[in-house]
Structure formats: C-alpha cells, structure tokens
Amino acid sequence: MPLIDIQVMEGVFDAAEKEAMIAEVVAGFGPVAGAAMADATSVRIHEVGTGAWGGTKGVWTTERALALKAEG
Numbered sequence: 001m002p003l004i005d006i007q008v009m010e011g012v013f014d015a016a017e018k019e020a021m022i023a024e025v026v027a028g029f030g031p032v033a034g035a036a037m038a039d040a041t042s043v044r045i046h047e048v049g050t051g052a053w054g055g056t057k058g059v060w061t062t063e064r065a066l067a068l069k070a071e072g
Helices: 015-033 035-039 062-071
Strands: 003-009 042-048 053-055 058-060
Touching: 003 015, 003 062, 015 035, 015 042
Parallel strands: 003 042
Antiparallel strands: 053 058
C-alpha cells in the first residue's frame, strides 16, 4: 500500500483544494502503479508552520506562499 506525503505551508490551501490535491495525486499515480495499487494508495497532507520551512532563498512564511499561489 503506497503512502504519499505532501508537505505544504499552513493556511495556503483550503479543505477543497487539499481534497483535490489528494484526488489528483492518486489519479496520477494510478497509470504508473496500476489500478489495484492506486485503490490501495493513501495520501497525507502535512501543513508546516509558517516560518518553519526554508531554503536558499530564506525562510518561508504563509504570506510568501500565498503570494506565490496568487501568481499562478
């Protein structure tokens, strides 16, 4: 049973967007793994606290992630 983890910044995606994310990830996984494996796949979305994620361009915040999301 595959388990797929997705990490996002807290407060960026609402419940409907997270539901769509889960459905799309499972749908994308299915053609590679096969229908039986896709039916046994679970997806977890972890929300990381604002300021608790960063990289070479500095610390990420919810506001920064929302701005990127708005850019499309």
